[in-house]
Amino acid sequence: xxxxxxxxxxxxxxxxxxxxxxxxxxxxxxxxxxxxxxxxxxxxxxxxxxxxxxxxxxxxxxxxxxxxxxxxxxxxxxxxxxxxxxxxxxxxxxxxxxxxxxxxxxxxxxxxxxxxxxxxxxxxxxxxxxxxxxxxxxxxxxxxxxxxxxxxxxxxxxxxxxxxxxxxxxxxxxxxxxxxxxxxxxxxxxxxxxxxxxxxxxxxxxxxxxxxxxxxxxxxxxxxxxxxxxxxxxxx
Amino acid sequence: xxxxxxxxxxxxxxxxxxxxxxxxxxxxxxxxxxxxxxxxxxxxxxxxxxxxxxxxxxxxxxxxxxxxxxxxxxxxxxxxxxxxxxxxxxxxxxxxxxxxxxxxxxxxxxxxxxxxxxxxxxxxxxxxxxxxxxxxxxxxxxxxxxxxxxxxxxxxxxxxxxxxxxxxxxxxxxxxxxxxxxxxxxxxxxxxxxxxxxxxxxxxxxxxxxxxxxxxxxxxxxxxxxxxxxxxxxxx
DNA sequence: ACGATAGGCGTACGCTGTACACCATGTCAA
DNA sequence: TTGACATGGTGTACAGCGTACGCCTATCGT
Numbered sequence: 001x002x003x004x005x006x007x008x009x010x011x012x013x014x015x016x017x018x019x020x021x022x023x024x025x026x027x028x029x030x031x032x033x034x035x036x037x038x039x040x041x042x043x044x045x046x047x048x049x050x051x052x053x054x055x056x057x058x059x060x061x062x063x064x065x066x067x068x069x070x071x072x073x074x075x076x077x078x079x080x081x082x083x084x085x086x087x088x089x090x091x092x093x094x095x096x097x098x099x100x101x102x103x104x105x106x107x108x109x110x111x112x113x114x115x116x117x118x119x120x121x122x123x124x125x126x127x128x129x130x131x132x133x134x135x136x137x138x139x140x141x142x143x144x145x146x147x148x149x150x151x152x153x154x155x156x157x158x159x160x161x162x163x164x165x166x167x168x169x170x171x172x173x174x175x176x177x178x179x180x181x182x183x184x185x186x187x188x189x190x191x192x193x194x195x196x197x198x199x200x201x202x203x204x205x206x207x208x209x210x211x212x213x214x215x216x217x218x219x220x221x222x223x224x225x226x227x228x229x230x231x232x233x234x235x236x
Numbered sequence: 237x238x239x240x241x242x243x244x245x246x247x248x249x250x251x252x253x254x255x256x257x258x259x260x261x262x263x264x265x266x267x268x269x270x271x272x273x274x275x276x277x278x279x280x281x282x283x284x285x286x287x288x289x290x291x292x293x294x295x296x297x298x299x300x301x302x303x304x305x306x307x308x309x310x311x312x313x314x315x316x317x318x319x320x321x322x323x324x325x326x327x328x329x330x331x332x333x334x335x336x337x338x339x340x341x342x343x344x345x346x347x348x349x350x351x352x353x354x355x356x357x358x359x360x361x362x363x364x365x366x367x368x369x370x371x372x373x374x375x376x377x378x379x380x381x382x383x384x385x386x387x388x389x390x391x392x393x394x395x396x397x398x399x400x401x402x403x404x405x406x407x408x409x410x411x412x413x414x415x416x417x418x419x420x421x422x423x424x425x426x427x428x429x430x431x432x433x434x435x436x437x438x439x440x441x442x443x444x445x446x447x448x449x450x451x452x453x454x455x456x457x458x459x460x461x462x463x464x465x466x467x468x469x470x471x472x
Numbered sequence: 473a474c475g476a477t478a479g480g481c482g483t484a485c486g487c488t489g490t491a492c493a494c495c496a497t498g499t500c501a502a
Numbered sequence: 503t504t505g506a507c508a509t510g511g512t513g514t515a516c517a518g519c520g521t522a523c524g525c526c527t528a529t530c531g532t
Binding site: 274275276286287290295296 | 488
């Protein structure tokens with residue numbers, strides 16, 4: 001028999017390094033979601049024993065932070081010299097693009113306990129776009145608070161259902177029951193039901209247009225910031 | 237010897253019920269944080285074996301959802317007949333009050349995978365305040381998207397540091413090093429540093445005023461919604 | 473030639489959620 | 503009165519998690 005390389009997992013000849021570990025984790029998360037990124041699973045993916053990873057990352061938190069850092073480092077930077085609203089807009093939409101490519105990113109950012117360099121860099125770059133427009137740092141500060149997680153490309157949706165992990169929890173209730181449910185909903189929650197109806201008439205094909213939703217809010221806030229700016233607003 | 241009641245844990249004579257389990261979980265989370273709410277810990281608290289809890293809650297997700305539901309059910313409702321902005325404002329600030337009493341609530345809401353009745357009820361009530369002002373459901377829909385998690389009383393802060401769990405990670409670096417760090421920060425991240433400086437001059441005593449921050453954004457958005465409303469805005 | 477170092481391995485511990493079988497009790501119908 | 507049945511607490515067990523600790527080997531600078 002030939003006792004050479006391991007059977008299944010890809011095990012390269014050269015030793016691991018931090019970058020390889022982190023990018024493998026990103027790829028794994030892209031493929032199977034953030035929950036699948038356990039030290040054991042990732043190690044198996046790399047053809048290595050779990051504890052080997054700890055030679056390259058301090059702990060799981062460090063790994064996740066590094067994953068975020070890697071993706072955020074790849075955010076597209078708009079050309080300099082843009083009007084400030086456009087600069088902010090492009091940076092935020094750039095973040096959103098990355099988010100759409102790496103759906104786990106939102107969860108990772110929300111769970112993050114550190115601010116890594118790339119993360120700070122993005123926040124600084126966004127602040128810089130504001131500042132280039134002549135907004136006072138006072139206003140920039142509060143405007144960025146208003147943007148909140150939107151600078152990472154997502155809004156904290158009060159409505160949107162969680163990402164529908166795999167199989168539907170209820171096995172498709174019969175249409176009759178569903179109609180009864182709808183009626184009960186309409187009675188108990190008239191306003192959100194009305195919203196649902198209103199939305200359905202406007203967008204017959206599916207749920208609401210997330211991208212429109214996102215840009216709507218973004219532009220709304222940007223306009224409000226501009227108004228405050230030209231009015232010489234100050235926090236005290 | 238007296239082989240009667242268990243030694244340490246409080247074990248009442250009457251059997252458990254769902255409400256008792258859930259409110260014990262809330263109390264535990266209030267005392268020791270959401271992370272401390274494990275089935276085993278909670279069961280121990282109730283003087284019961286872990287699996288006993290599964291007679292009252294379907295699983296951990298169900299428990300957390302019920303915890304959220306319980307707190308949200310207690311949100312203060314403003315008197316009817318308020319001007320719509322004031323109605324929304326009071327409901328949202330009421331949610332914020334509950335959040336300040338139960339710091340774990342934010343995390344629980346963010347992690348929630350279900351919309352329980354109380355949760356839907358709050359969303360509906362907020363929508364109702366808008367609707368009472370004559371806003372179209374179309375605009376209500378988009379305005380609530382804009383509010384996002386703010387209707388739960390918190391804004392997703394891009395800046396605020398995570399809640400500083402227990403001991404500081406670094407054991408208070410020497411002042412000399414700290415100054416060097418600050419200088420390096422200022423060079424690499426000029427804008428956020430400028431914000432920090434600006435903020436420090438305005439609020440010499442501490443970090444920024446979260447409450448002010450929150451209300452600033454809230455009022456900003458509300459004013460923008462009002463402007464759209466009076467301009468007859470529609471999404472298409 | 474040799475010690476230091478880097479990097480992968482193996483074992484083990486304590487923690488998590490929860491499936492499954494079992495048993496005591498209270499309630500109700502026959 | 504008796505048996506069926508539901509309710510609720512128990513005990514054991516399993517798979518998975520992060521990670522502390524010690525060992526072993528290959529490489530490299532001196």
